[in-house]
Amino acid sequence: MELTKESLQNLRQEYRSAVLSEQDIDQNPVVQFKIWFQQALDAQLYEPNVMTLATATANGIPSARIVLLKGFDEQGFVFYTNYESHKGRELQENPRAALVFFWAELERQVRIEGEVSKVAPELSTEYFHSRPHGSQIGAMVSPQSQVIKSRDELENHIVILKEKYADQVVPRPDHWGGYVVKPTSMEFWQGRPSRLHDRIRYKFVDGSWIIDRLAP
Template sequence: MSDNDSLQQIAHLRREYTKGGLRRTDLTEQPLPLFERWLAQACDAKLADPTAMVVATVDENGQPYQRIVLLKHFDERGLVFYTNLGSRKAHHLETNPRISLHFPWHMLDRQVMVQGTAERLSTIEVLKYFHSRPRDSQIGAWVSKQSSRISARGILESKFLELKQKFQQGEIPLPSFWGGYRVTIDQMEFWQGGEHRLHDRFLYQRDGSAWKIDRLAP
C-alpha cells in the first residue's frame, strides 16, 4: 500500500461510541460536581494522564495556540495550572486573559470543554504548590526559559546538573518567573459519545449566581 493509499484510509476510520449516554437526570445543578465525578471515573479507569488538558490561548494577532498542561487543583473558584511566567501562554494571557480548556477522555467516549478567564495565583499559593513538587521538578523549573530557542538539549542537561549541585542542600527557592493561573468558569460543556453519532452534549452557562443548562445538538 502506498503512502497515498494509507492517507486515503483516514477518511474511513470510524467507530461507534457505545460507552453509555448522558441524560438530564444525570446532571448536577452546578458543573463542578459532575466534572469531579467524571474526573474520578477517568482516574479509576486508569487513563493515561487523566488530568491532562488542552490549554488554548490567543496572541495579539488573533492567532490561537494550544498545548497540553496538567490540571493541579479545582474548586468552586476555578481550575488551576502552573507554568513558567515567561512562556508563550503566559505572554498571551497578559494581554488577553480569555482561555479555553479541553479534557479529551477518549477511552470513556467523553470530553469536557471549559471557557473562562485566567487570573494569576498569589505568591503564597504558588510557593505552597512549588515545594510540594518532587525536588528534581523544582530544579527543572529553574532550568528552562520556556518557549525560548535553544541550540541543543545538552544545554538544558548541563544547566540541570549545575543547579542540582548548587541546590544540593536546603530548600530550593521559588523562581520569580514561575507561577500559576486559576481559570474562572463561564461555560462548561460535557460531551458523551453516542451511537450513530447521536452524541449527548450539555452546556452549563453562568447566569448570575446560578447556572443555565442547555442540551446541544450533536
C-alpha cells in the first residue's frame, strides 16, 4: 500500500472479539489486570509485559517510552531502569507516571495512572542478579540517556568489565534499580464495533475503588 493522506486516514480495524461489562469484571482492578494478563499469556502474545511509560518534568513537559513490566501486586506495577536516565530524572522531579498496555490481538488496552516510588534496594539487587550476565554488565556500562562519543566506547568498556567479572558476581550499580507505580486510576478498554468501545474505569477514592463506565 502506498502511503498517502487518504490511505492513512482510511486505516481502520473493526473490533469484534469480546465485550466488557460491569457484571463480568472483578471489583479489584489488580485482580482484573491479572485475569487479562493471564489471558494474554494464554494467547501467546509476543511480550505481553511490554508497556508504555509516560513521565513528565516538574513543569509538566511529558515524555514516553517502552519498558517491561517485571512484577505487580496490590502495591503496584514494577519496572527497572537506570535512576539517572531521562525517565529517572523526571521521576525524581515529578513522582507520578502513566502506563499503557496494548494487546492488539485481543483488542484490549489497559491504562494505569499512579504515584511512583523506588522499590526496596534488596528487591532491586535480587532482580539484578536474576538477569543474564550480559545485561548486568550492560547496566554497569551504559550512562543511559547521556550523549556518548560512539558505540565503540560502550563496547570497549563492556570487554573490560566482562574480563573483570568473568568469575565474579557483578555488583548492582547504585544508579540502577526498580520503581513501583501505585495505581490511583486504572482503565480497561475493550474494542467494539463502530468505535463504540467498552471502557471501565476504577478510581481509588477514600480508601476504596469506585467503578465507572466511560463513554468511548
